[in-house]
Amino acid sequence: MAAIGKIRSWGPALVGILALGLLGFIAQDGFSTCRGRAQMNSNVAGSIDGEKVDIQEYQALVGEYQELLKLQGRDNLDEDQLNSLRDYIWEITVQNKIIEKEAKKLGLTVTDEEVINVLKEGTHPAIMQTPLISEFVNPQTHTFDATRVSAYREYMKSQAQTNAQAAEQYMLFEQCWPRMEKMLAQKILENKYQMLLAGCVLSNPVQAKADFDNRNVESQAIVASLAYNKINDNEVEVTEADIKAKYDELKEGFKTYQDTRDIKYVAAKVVASQKDREQLMSVMNKAYNELLGDSIAISEILRSSQSTVAYLGLPLSRAALPSDLADSITHMNAGQVTAPFESRDNTFNVVKFMGKVTVADSIQYQMLSLVGAPNAAASADSIIKAVAAGQPLDSISKNYGQRSEKTWMRSTEYESANSMAADNKTLFSALLNTPVGQVKNITLSQGNIILLVNDRRGSVEKYDVAIVKRPIDFSNETYNEAYNKFSQFVSESQNVAGLEEKAAEFGYTVLDRTITNADHTIAGIRSTHDALRWIFNEAEDNQISQVYDRCGNNDQLLVVGLSKVNPKGYASLSSVEENLKAEVLRDKKFAKLAEQLNGVKTIADAQAKGATIDTLRSVTFASPSYVPSVMMPEVALSGAIAGAEKGAVAKAPVKGYGAAYFFQVIDRAPRSGVQFDATQQMKTLRQQAMQQTVGMALQELRTKMDIEDNRYIFF
Numbered sequence: 001m002a003a004i005g006k007i008r009s010w011g012p013a014l015v016g017i018l019a020l021g022l023l024g025f026i027a028q029d030g031f032s033t034c035r036g037r038a039q040m041n042s043n044v045a046g047s048i049d050g051e052k053v054d055i056q057e058y059q060a061l062v063g064e065y066q067e068l069l070k071l072q073g074r075d076n077l078d079e080d081q082l083n084s085l086r087d088y089i090w091e092i093t094v095q096n097k098i099i100e101k102e103a104k105k106l107g108l109t110v111t112d113e114e115v116i117n118v119l120k121e122g123t124h125p126a127i128m129q130t131p132l133i134s135e136f137v138n139p140q141t142h143t144f145d146a147t148r149v150s151a152y153r154e155y156m157k158s159q160a161q162t163n164a165q166a167a168e169q170y171m172l173f174e175q176c177w178p179r180m181e182k183m184l185a186q187k188i189l190e191n192k193y194q195m196l197l198a199g200c201v202l203s204n205p206v207q208a209k210a211d212f213d214n215r216n217v218e219s220q221a222i223v224a225s226l227a228y229n230k231i232n233d234n235e236v237e238v239t240e241a242d243i244k245a246k247y248d249e250l251k252e253g254f255k256t257y258q259d260t261r262d263i264k265y266v267a268a269k270v271v272a273s274q275k276d277r278e279q280l281m282s283v284m285n286k287a288y289n290e291l292l293g294d295s296i297a298i299s300e301i302l303r304s305s306q307s308t309v310a311y312l313g314l315p316l317s318r319a320a321l322p323s324d325l326a327d328s329i330t331h332m333n334a335g336q337v338t339a340p341f342e343s344r345d346n347t348f349n350v351v352k353f354m355g356k357v358t359v360a361d362s363i364q365y366q367m368l369s370l371v372g373a374p375n376a377a378a379s380a381d382s383i384i385k386a387v388a389a390g391q392p393l394d395s396i397s398k399n400y401g402q403r404s405e406k407t408w409m410r411s412t413e414y415e416s417a418n419s420m421a422a423d424n425k426t427l428f429s430a431l432l433n434t435p436v437g438q439v440k441n442i443t444l445s446q447g448n449i450i451l452l453v454n455d456r457r458g459s460v461e462k463y464d465v466a467i468v469k470r471p472i473d474f475s476n477e478t479y480n481e482a483y484n485k486f487s488q489f490v491s492e493s494q495n496v497a498g499l500e501e502k503a504a505e506f507g508y509t510v511l512d513r514t515i516t517n518a519d520h521t522i523a524g525i526r527s528t529h530d531a532l533r534w535i536f537n538e539a540e541d542n543q544i545s546q547v548y549d550r551c552g553n554n555d556q557l558l559v560v561g562l563s564k565v566n567p568k569g570y571a572s573l574s575s576v577e578e579n580l581k582a583e584v585l586r587d588k589k590f591a592k593l594a595e596q597l598n599g600v601k602t603i604a605d606a607q608a609k610g611a612t613i614d615t616l617r618s619v620t621f622a623s624p625s626y627v628p629s630v631m632m633p634e635v636a637l638s639g640a641i642a643g644a645e646k647g648a649v650a651k652a653p654v655k656g657y658g659a660a661y662f663f664q665v666i667d668r669a670p671r672s673g674v675q676f677d678a679t680q681q682m683k684t685l686r687q688q689a690m691q692q693t694v695g696m697a698l699q700e701l702r703t704k705m706d707i708e709d710n711r712y713i714f715f
Contacts, residue, residue, distance in 0.1 A: 046090075046709045048097045055714055061089050064179060068131060071172040079527075083520040083715070090711065098701050099190050108192050110185045118188060119144055126187035132173075132180045149177075197697055198690040208681040214621035214642070216674050220667040221641045223614045224606035225659040226596060227630050228589040236588045238581055246580045246587075247573045254571040257703060260516050261535050262564040262575065264496055266489075266508045267525055268557045270482045272474045280470055284340035284348045287468045291337050291352040298352070298466045307468040308347075312420040314428055315357050315462030320415035322469065329353060329465055347469050354464040359411050359432045361458030366393045366404040371447030373400065380441040380448045387439045393452050406454055411462070427451075474555070486557040487547050496542045496561035514566070514575065517712045522560060527551045531560050532712050541565070586657075593660035594653040602649065606662045616641070618671075630658040637661050 045055040062085060066077070069085075077085065103109070118124045119133075122143030128134045136152070138145040156173060159166035247254075272280075287305040290296050302311045309322060318326050324343045332338075332353035340350050368383065370376040387393055397404035414420065414428050423444040430442050434453045442449045474482075489506040493499040503510045513523050517536050522528040531548050539545070539562040548558040566572060573580070600606045607613055612629040619625045621642035624633035634656040644650065646668045654661040 045711050045714065046707070048094055048707055049101070049705045051097070053093065055711075058089070058093075058711070059714075061093075062086055064176075065089060067172055068176050068179075071132070071169065071176055072135075086520075086711065086715065087518070090709065094702065094705070094707060095698070096186065098698060098705065099186075099193055102701065103189055103193055106193075106196065108189060108196075110189045110192070112185075114188060115181060115185050118184065119146060122146075124188065124191075126184055126191055129187050130180055130184045132176055133184055194690075194694050197694045201686055201689045201693050203682045203686040203689065205678050205682065208678055208685055209676065211685050212676050212681050213670075215623075216671040216676075217620065217642070218617075218669060218671050219619040219641050219646075219665050220615070220617050221619055221663045221665045222603050223616055223625075223627060223637065224600075224603050224611035224662040225614065225627060225630055225656075226593040226609070226611050226661075227659040228586060228593070229658075230610075231589045231592060233585060236585055236592075238584050238588070242584045242588075243577060243580045244573065246584050247576070250580070250583070251570060254576055256566070256568050256571055257707070258516055258518070258568050258709065259536075260514050260566040260568075260571075261539075261562060262512070262514050262566065263522070263535060263560055264499060264510050264512055264563055265522060265558060265560045266499065266503060266510055267523065267551070268482065268486050268508055269552070270474050270479050270555050270557065272472045273478045273481075276475045276478055277472060279475075280348055280472060281340060284350055284468065284470065288337065288340055288350045291350060291466065291468070302466060302468055305468050306470065308471065309467040309469045310418050310420075311466045312414065312417060313425050314414060314420065314432070315359070315464045316415055317412055317460055317462050320412065321463065321465070322467065325349065325351065325467065325469075329463060330356075330461075332465075342472070343469075346472050348472060349470075350468040352466040354466070356461055356463045358459050358461055360456035361411055361460045362456070363409050363411065363431050363453060364406055364455035364457075365409065365431060366406055366452045366454065368393060368397045368400060368402060368404050368450040369447070370400075370449065371444070373447070376448045380450060383450050384439050384441055387450075387452060393439070393450070404452075411460060483547070483549060483557060486559070490544065490547050490559045493544060493559075495544055496563055499544055499559065499561050512563075518709055519712070520715065522558065525552050525556060525558065527554075528558060529712070529715055531558060535560060535562060536712060590653075590655045590660050594655075597653045597660060597662055600662055603662070603664055611662065627656075627659070627661075630656070632658045634658070634661070637663070641665060 043055055045053045045058040047053060065085060065088075069075070069077070118126065122137070122141075122145065127137065127144050133144065136145055136148040137143065138148070153170075153173070156166055156170040160170040161167075283305055287301055287307075290301045291298070299311050299313065302309070318330060321329055322343075322345075324345050324347075328338075329351060332351070334353060334355040337352045338350060340348050343349050370379055373379055383393075383396055386396060394404045409431060411432060414424070420428075423446070426442060426444060427449070430440055430451055431453070434440055434451060436453055436456055439450060439452045442451055485506065486508075489502055489508060490499075493502045500510050511523065515522065515532070515535065517532075519532065520529070522531050522535075528548060528551050531545060534545050539560075541562060541564065544561040545559055548560075550556075551558045564572075564575075566575065596609055597606060597611075600609060603613065614627055614629050616625050616627070619638055619641050621639055623638060624635040625638045625641065626633045627637065637654050637656050640650065640654045640661075641663055644663075644665050646665050649664045650662050654663070
């Protein structure tokens with residue numbers, strides 16, 4: 001218990017350091033039997049420090065977490081969200097392996113009894129880091145409350161008997177909860193390991209005072225700058241030896257931990273032809289003419305024109321209008337119909353504006369349903385008379401076995417609907433328009449409902465508007481023409497060199513990119529997994545792929561060529577040559593400008609040499625100074641100014657990112673309203689150092705692990 005108390009006392013300082021460990025124990029449990037199960041590479045998603053990860057096990061983990069997200073109301077993940085989830089599962093699997101390996105060396109464990117005690121005490125930071133369990137933290141006491149779990153279970157169990165959705169939720173909860181308890185155990189283990197690392201970090205009053213001054217002692221300085229862009233690149237000679245020397249200097253920054261591929265690719269987007277546009281415009285003109293008249297129902301016009309925007313027959317707030325049309329709609333006149341026009345979202349549009357109304361933003365109401373009741377019409381009349389005579393609706397409702405509780409509705413609740421049934425439209429319309437204190441008998445297709453509006457608060461403008469919106473899509477004929485042209489281009493190219501040679505002839509552009517097997521797409525283009533698999537599994541140097549069609553949003557054609565395979569280790573000089581050249585140019589330009597500033601003693605001397613003058617205020621050591629004339633922040637300049645005495649000038653030109661600088665410090669004072677608290681500053685400094693220590697240690701451990709990620713084969 002004493003150990004647990006110590007962990008808890010340190011834990012809050014480290015919350016969030018290992019966010020990727022949320023599902024660590026799932027990975028530990030799920031992959032414990034991976035070794036030996038993968039019988040061939042086609043079943044292996046990857047390996048972590050020699051231990052193979054079976055693809056079926058990995059996919060099962062992804063599926064389990066999808067179930068947890070579903071329980072939390074996050075369902076139907078799109079492709080990008082699913083890819084992010086897959087990466088998340090992989091990262092926490094690797095993270096867990098690091099913790100598991102190091103904890104074993106140190107003899108760190110978490111017992112079932114510890115998990116039970118953590119839940120009993122309810123304050124351990126791991127609780128808030130664990131999905132689902134964290135949702136049962138009491139907001140008043142900020143501690144985990146097991147009675148809330150029991151109450152939720154009983155409620156969902158009772159609802160599940162009559163409600164299919166509740167039954168599914170209950171089943172999901174019972175499936176997820178044991179996993180979350182295991183996840184909690186892993187978070188406790190992580191926190192134990194963090195505490196050991198944190199114990200290596202110390203702070204002292206001298207260090208605390210220095211850090212405080214670095215952040216809160218402000219300087220004012222006059223700065224003279226000679227920008228590098230004043231020297232033309234052609235005036236500076238950069239040799240291969242210069243670039244090689246710079247590569248050797250910066251080599252550690254070019255270290256990679258996985259194989260990469262340099263590729264060239266062409267992506268051709270298919271767009272609507274003039275013929276396609278004309279055919280769509282005829283549809284829009286028909287809708288325009290019909291909206292000018294009153295002979296056809298608006299909903300029917302929108303349906304027949306295949307508009308992507310539904311007409312609900314109810315007024316909409318500005319936020320519910322298409323963003324590209326909202327401004328113009330709010331300035332239209334009642335009865336106005338726009339001629340077909342093209343909008344910035346690649347659509348044709350026709351808009352009919354019927355008018356605007358101001359309604360309450362929030363409406364409080366009570367309802368009593370008479371659906372299925374005998375003599376509903378007569379009952380409705382008697383109820384309305386009774387309410388008008390002062391009898392509360394909730395007391396009347398008891399006679400019908402109902403509870404007419406007061407409920408608040410936002411006037412925007414219906415606006416996200418894709419369609420609106422007639423009964424729902426009738427009900428929402430009554431809620432929007434019934435005055436406070438008035439009781440209404442609403443006749444629906446299935447029976448009657450008694451509605452009483454109790455209160456209306458706030459107000460919002462809403463717009464009764466019909467919108468015919470159609471994407472300007474290409475036809476199959478247009479797509480086939482584009483495909484045939486692209487196929488001919490690829491066929492004639494033969495290889496990467498040919499791709500570059502033929503591109504201009506066919507009107508295409510060849511682009512470069514370096515990709516890893518952790519990428520889910522080629523250059524962010526959706527549905528290019530097959531191209532990724534080809535690049536990493538089959539492609540040879542200078543080879544180009546087949547044509548990949550229906551990429552992106554089913555509107556792009558793609559061909560990929562492999563330029564070079566880069567094994568993990570250090571990036572080749574040629575792959576970073578442009579960056580190195582820019583660094584060498586900066587070095588040599590600074591040398592020229594520093595020579596120009598040689599002998600300068602005052603700001604006036606620097607100005608006479610052609611320097612631009614700026615006055616910088618509130619300069620601190622801890623934050624970069626923004627230099628207006630150079631239009632960029634400069635870290636080195638801030639450090640130099642903070643290190644000089646008040647009244648002093650620069651002892652030598654300062655090498656910045658965008659210029660060479662000379663300066664004079666003209667004032668220095670502590671920031672007003674801030675006082676030094678040694679105890680608090682030491683605590684803050686230690687927390688920051690702990691975060692850095694833990695993060696750096698885990699990153700170093702990760703780089704020493706042999707990690708192979710082959711998930712691209714399967715997704």
